Amino acid sequence: MQTSSLNYETIIEQKLAELSFNKAPIELYEPIRYILNLGGKRLRPQLIFIANSLFEENIEDCANAALAVELFHNFTLIHDDIMDNAPLRRGKQTVHEKWNTNTGILSGDAMLVIAFAQINKIKSARIREIYDVFNTTAIEVCEGQQFDMNYETESNVSVNHYLEMIRLKTAVLLGGSLKIGAIIGDASEKDGNTIYTFGENLGMGFQLMDDYLDVYGDPSKFGKQIGGDILSNKKTFLLLNALQMTKGEDQIQLNKWLAITDAGNTEKVKAITEIYNRCGVDQLALDKMQEYYDKAYKNLDSIDVPEHKKLQLRAFADMVSKRAK
Amino acid sequence: MQTSSLNYETIIEQKLAELSFNKAPIELYEPIRYILNLGGKRLRPQLIFIANSLFEENIEDCANAALAVELFHNFTLIHDDIMDNAPLRRGKQTVHEKWNTNTGILSGDAMLVIAFAQINKIKSARIREIYDVFNTTAIEVCEGQQFDMNYETESNVSVNHYLEMIRLKTAVLLGGSLKIGAIIGDASEKDGNTIYTFGENLGMGFQLMDDYLDVYGDPSKFGKQIGGDILSNKKTFLLLNALQMTKGEDQIQLNKWLAITDAGNTEKVKAITEIYNRCGVDQLALDKMQEYYDKAYKNLDSIDVPEHKKLQLRAFADMVSKRAK
Numbered sequence: 001m002q003t004s005s006l007n008y009e010t011i012i013e014q015k016l017a018e019l020s021f022n023k024a025p026i027e028l029y030e031p032i033r034y035i036l037n038l039g040g041k042r043l044r045p046q047l048i049f050i051a052n053s054l055f056e057e058n059i060e061d062c063a064n065a066a067l068a069v070e071l072f073h074n075f076t077l078i079h080d081d082i083m084d085n086a087p088l089r090r091g092k093q094t095v096h097e098k099w100n101t102n103t104g105i106l107s108g109d110a111m112l113v114i115a116f117a118q119i120n121k122i123k124s125a126r127i128r129e130i131y132d133v134f135n136t137t138a139i140e141v142c143e144g145q146q147f148d149m150n151y152e153t154e155s156n157v158s159v160n161h162y163l164e165m166i167r168l169k170t171a172v173l174l175g176g177s178l179k180i181g182a183i184i185g186d187a188s189e190k191d192g193n194t195i196y197t198f199g200e201n202l203g204m205g206f207q208l209m210d211d212y213l214d215v216y217g218d219p220s221k222f223g224k225q226i227g228g229d230i231l232s233n234k235k236t237f238l239l240l241n242a243l244q245m246t247k248g249e250d251q252i253q254l255n256k257w258l259a260i261t262d263a264g265n266t267e268k269v270k271a272i273t274e275i276y277n278r279c280g281v282d283q284l285a286l287d288k289m290q291e292y293y294d295k296a297y298k299n300l301d302s303i304d305v306p307e308h309k310k311l312q313l314r315a316f317a318d319m320v321s322k323r324a325k
Numbered sequence: 326m327q328t329s330s331l332n333y334e335t336i337i338e339q340k341l342a343e344l345s346f347n348k349a350p351i352e353l354y355e356p357i358r359y360i361l362n363l364g365g366k367r368l369r370p371q372l373i374f375i376a377n378s379l380f381e382e383n384i385e386d387c388a389n390a391a392l393a394v395e396l397f398h399n400f401t402l403i404h405d406d407i408m409d410n411a412p413l414r415r416g417k418q419t420v421h422e423k424w425n426t427n428t429g430i431l432s433g434d435a436m437l438v439i440a441f442a443q444i445n446k447i448k449s450a451r452i453r454e455i456y457d458v459f460n461t462t463a464i465e466v467c468e469g470q471q472f473d474m475n476y477e478t479e480s481n482v483s484v485n486h487y488l489e490m491i492r493l494k495t496a497v498l499l500g501g502s503l504k505i506g507a508i509i510g511d512a513s514e515k516d517g518n519t520i521y522t523f524g525e526n527l528g529m530g531f532q533l534m535d536d537y538l539d540v541y542g543d544p545s546k547f548g549k550q551i552g553g554d555i556l557s558n559k560k561t562f563l564l565l566n567a568l569q570m571t572k573g574e575d576q577i578q579l580n581k582w583l584a585i586t587d588a589g590n591t592e593k594v595k596a597i598t599e600i601y602n603r604c605g606v607d608q609l610a611l612d613k614m615q616e617y618y619d620k621a622y623k624n625l626d627s628i629d630v631p632e633h634k635k636l637q638l639r640a641f642a643d644m645v646s647k648r649a650k
Binding site: 024025082106112116117120131136138145 | 352441
C-alpha cells in the first residue's frame with residue numbers, strides 16, 4: 001500500500017524538527033528555525049515522496065531529498081524577501097525585518113549549504129544525477145529571480161519572456177522535486193524526464209491561475225488582496241497581454257491607470273479589470289492555463305507505470321488544476 | 326615529475342576562463358565574471374593540486390575541485406563585502422558597489438550553486454567524502470563570518486573565541502582544500518585528516534601573522550595601511566590580549582584611545598603600539614604563530630608518503646611561514 005500524503009507531511013515535519021539548529025552561533029541558526037517554523041504547505045517535499053511512490057519506494061532517501069528541497073525553497077524565500085524588501089512572509093515578519101539584512105544574507109547562505117548536505121545523505125547509487133537535477137534547478141531559480149527583478153523596471157517585457165521567467169522561478173522546482181523522487185525510485189531516464197515536464201507544466205498552470213485569481217478570484221477563498229497585482233503594476237500574464245492587445249481608447253486608459261501608482265485605489269482595480277474583460281485576457285489566461293494542464297495530464301498518462309501507481313500524483317494534479325476559478 | 330605550482334596556476338586560470346558566464350541574465354553572470362577577473366593569488370585551488378601531488382595525481386579532478394573552491398571563496402567575498410559594507414576589493418569596486426546589494430546577493434547565491442556543480446564533475450569514486458568536506462567547510466566558514474560580525478559589537482570577546490573564529494573563517498578552507506586534493510589522490514583517511522590539520526595550523530599562523538604585520542609590518546611590503554586594525558578598533562589577537570594583560574595607567578590609556586574613533590589618527594596608532602610593546606603582545610603573537618607553524622610542520626612530517634613527494638607542500642609551508650616579519 002502506498003503511504004498517504006498525510007503521512008508524508010508527518011515525516012517531513014518530523015525530519016525538519018530533527019535538524020538540530022539549536023547551536024552556536026545562534027544568530028546564524030535561529031533565523032533558519034524561524035522560517036522553517038512559519039509553516040507552509042511543504043508541497044515540494046511532498047512531491048518527492050509522491051513521485052517516488054510511482055517507482056521503487058525509498059522513504060529514507062526521499063526524506064533527505066525532501067529536506068534538501070524544503071531548505072532550498074526557504075533559502076530562496078529569505079533572500080527574495082530581502083531583494084523585494086518584503087516586510088511579511090506568511091503573515092509574520094520576514095527574517096531581515098525581524099533581525100537585519102546581514103542576518104538574512106548569511107542565514108540564507110548557511111541554509112543553502114545545509115540543503116546540499118542533506119542531498120549528500122541520500123544513499124541512492126544515482127546520487128550524481130540527483131545532484132545534477134538539484135544544481136540545475138537551483139541555478140535556474142536564481143536566473144528566474146534575476147529576470148523577475150529585471151522585468152520590474154523593463155518597459156518592453158514580452159509574454160514569452162514572462163512565461164520563461166515563471167518557468168524558471170517557480171515551475172522548475174516542482175519538476176526538479178518530482179524528478180529527484182523518480183530517480184530515487186530508480187525510474188528510467190525517460191520517465192524521469194516525463195515527470196519533470198509534468199511538474200513544469202503543472203507549475204506553469206498554477207502560476208497562471210495565480211495571476212488570474214489575483215483579479216478574478218473569490219475574495220473569501222483567495223489568500224491575498226484581490227487586485228494586488230493591478231495596484232502594484234505587476235507585469236502579469238494579464239497585463240502583458242492587455243498591453244499588446246488593447247487599442248484606441250482602452251490603450252490610452254490602460255496607460256493612464258498604470259501611471260497612477262497610489263495604493264488602495266479601488267477605482268484603478270475596477271477600471272483595469274474592465275479593460276481586461278473587454279480585450280478578453282481573462283479567457284486568454286484560462287486557455288493558456290488549460291493548455292499547460294492538458295500537457296501535464298498527457299505527461300502523466302505517458303509515464304510507463306501501471307495506472308494504480310499514479311493515483312496519488314493524479315490526485316495532486318487534480319487538486320492543483322481544479323483550484324476554484 | 327611533479328607539475329609545478331606555476332603550471333597549476335595556468336590550469337586554474339584556463340579552467341576559470343572556460344566557465345561560460347557569457348549568458349542571460351547578464352545581470353546575474355557579469356558580476357561573477359567581474360569578481361573572478363579581479364585576480365587574487367588562487368592559493369586555495371593551488372593547494373588542491375599540491376596536496377593531490379603527494380598521492381595519486383589526477384589533474385582533471387583537481388581542476389574541477391579547484392574551480393569549486395575558488396568559486397566558493399569568491400562567493401564569500403561578495404557576500405562578506407555586502408555585510409561589511411566594503412567599498413573596495415583588491416583595489417576595485419566591490420560587486421554591490423558597482424551594481425547594487427540585490428545583485429551582490431543573487432550573484433553570490435548563483436556562484437555558490439555553481440561551485441557545487443563543479444564538485445559534481447569530479448569523477449573520483451570518493452565523491453561523497455569530497456562533498457562532506459566541502460559542505461562541512463562551507464558551513465564553518467558561514468559560522469566564522471557570523472562570529473566575526475558578533476564580535477564587532479560584543480564587549481567581552483576572549484582570545485580563545487577569537488582563535489576559534491579565525492579558524493572557522495579562514496583556516497578550515499585551507500584545510501578543506503588540501504583534504505579534497507588528498508581524497509582525489511585516494512589518500513588514507515589518516516593522511517587526509519593530517520593534511521587537513523596541517524592546513525588549519527598553517528592558516529592559523531598566517532592569520533596571526535596578518536594581525537601582527539598590521540601593526541609591525543614593513544609599510545613597503547605589507548599590502549595594507551599599517552595600523553588599520555588599530556584605527557578601526559578591530560578585535561585582533563594583539564588587542565584582545567592587551568585588553569587582558571594591561572593594568573593601571575596602560576589600561577586607562579588603552580581604553581581612552583579605543584574611545585577615540587576618528588580615522589587617520591596616527592597618534593592613536595603610535596600610542597596603542599607602545600602599549601602593545603610594553604605588555605609584550607607582539608612577542609606573544611609571534612610565539613603563538615610559531616606554535617601553529619611548528620604543529621603544521623609536525624603534521625607535514627607525519628604524512629605517510631616519501632619525503633620527495635612533500636617538497637612542493639613543504640615549499641608552500643615555507644613560503645607562508647617565512648613571510649617577512
